[in-house]
Amino acid sequence: MGRSRPRPTRYDAPVTHTIEHVEREGFFIEEGGERIAELTYEPTGEGAVIADHTWVSDSLRGQGIARKLLDAVVAWARASNTKVTARCSYIVRELDRDPSIADVVSK
Numbered sequence: 001m002g003r004s005r006p007r008p009t010r011y012d013a014p015v016t017h018t019i020e021h022v023e024r025e026g027f028f029i030e031e032g033g034e035r036i037a038e039l040t041y042e043p044t045g046e047g048a049v050i051a052d053h054t055w056v057s058d059s060l061r062g063q064g065i066a067r068k069l070l071d072a073v074v075a076w077a078r079a080s081n082t083k084v085t086a087r088c089s090y091i092v093r094e095l096d097r098d099p100s101i102a103d104v105v106s107k
Contacts (some may be wrong), residue, residue, distance in 0.1 A: 019072045027072045039069040049089040052087045
């Protein structure tokens with residue numbers, strides 16, 4: 001009888017991606033020339049944006065990529081003194097859930 005091979009153990013290693021920012025558009029991650037994750041916004045005036053959409057490809061789901069995009073938006077908003085209004089359900093939920101980022105939320 002042949003010996004069966006042991007099943008490989010899967011290790012979920014942190015994935016490192018570079019988050020790009022296109023002014024007046026949003027934050028995104030590209031791989032092989034294609035966007036694989038994005039958080040878009042629309043400027044609404046001086047120092048204000050509406051964050052309207054978050055999308056992460058199926059290959060990246062469950063790795064905290066959407067939150068990394070949001071963290072990039074928050075860092076940019078703080079640095080540029082920009083207030084964020086959320087229209088995307090994910091962003092609304094995260095802004096409500098995490099008081100440490102409340103300073104960038106438009107009242």
